[in-house]
Amino acid sequence: MVQPVVEIKQLQKHFGKFQALKDITLTVNTGEVFGFIGPNGAGKSTTIRTLLGILKKSGGTATIFGQDVWRDAVAIHKRLAYVPGDVYLWPNLSGGEVIDLFLKLNDQKHSSRTDELIKAFELDVSKKCHTYSKGNRQKVALIAAFSTAADLYIFDEPTSGLDPLMEEIFQQQVLALKAAGKSVLLSSHILSEVEHMCDRIGIIRDGRIIETGTLDDMRQLSRTQVTVTAVKSVKQLADNPAVHGFKQTGDKATFAVDSEALGAVIAALAPLEVKTLQSTPPTLEDLFMRYYNQQEATADEQH
Incomplete structure (x- = not known):
């Protein structure tokens, strides 16, 4: 049996009395693009920060490559690339310098692939980062991530601030990773983006996974x-x-x-x-709204 790249079982996270994650259970398999969807505040970023070892879980288990995400964070990070939804860069370095720095931190080097990505994303790497818009800051992180030879790529709302043309470039690059047998965990609220790229989808609501499956599986129920x-x-x-x-x-x-x-x-x-x-x-948006409405109706019945 193949070991899942990411395996989360009944993950919980408390911030004082507030329970941000109540029951997160999901797996990401080798060569799979897994879409993680839900509105802001549902727990997507908290789940990802826990996976990255930035936050310590309050309960349950979480492993990447079969290793504990908190205890083995350093070893895990050598094999993954991550792009958050809001990228902060060193203001007085140029975009090109930051890309090279990110690569160096991951024991990688600027390559012809890096140059291809810079051209595809139409980034002026000579400009200082303090002059960049939010979209250009995202491009810097995406170029560095896609240049990295990793086994797992984690994207948390990665196209925030990008125009539709650049979103399409992002999607092409993710599909290229999939074709190369890489694993991708993609958190997004852009449902068309998830629908186009993802093999399986997990829907999160109020700190719980309420449904996982392929789009076809979910469509059968809608x-x-x-x-x-x-x-x-x-x-x-x-x-x-x-x-x-x-x-x-x-x-x-x-x-x-x-x-x-x-x-x-x-x-x-x-x-x-x-x-x-x-x-x-049904589109993914139709499915999403149906699952959410069902959950809300169930919650109302319980109160």
Whole structure:
């Protein structure tokens, strides 16, 4: 059995009486891009800082490469690259000097790959860091990270401050890491970014992981949007318990269907002489909102 690169079991973190992490359990496997999603304050950054050995856990276990994240932090850091969501740089050094310093700290050297990344991210490395915008500070850290030959890459809201074109460059570089068999833990609130790159996803809410799985697995549990026009009336579908939000304008009807019941609903449409049919699988945003709404409803019932 292959050892997961990252393995967290029932991780907890208290700050005094406040419990930031209540129950975090997840794994990141070799060659996998794992998306870690949730709103600000849900516990994403606290989890990552605990993984990095910056914070000491209050309970549970957390290992990277099979080593304890607190006790073996120095050994672990030699094999990973990390980019936070807000990068602070030495103001009087140039961007190029900082990139080289980051590489040197990781026993790496400026290479042709570094030059390629500087060109791809369109960074003027001759400027002093105090002149950089937030986006350019992120670029410095990303270039250094992508230049590093690591086994695990941890990104915590890494594209904060980047324009859409640079976000696309970031995504290309992550997919290149994946193709090279590297492991990536990506914390993000940009759901389209996660949807495009990640093999599996973990949704965090209020310090707990509420769902993990592949996007396809999660889609099976959610709803597909359907638009249909037919010769005969489709109003009878509105009474189907698997159909939600039924609306009809003229001969066109739109509704959502529980994905597991999609086949049965399509079969019910067949005798109605369908003229056009369009089905759209749920986006990650749809899934995210459904899981969050379910959790909120459960919490309200408990109070």
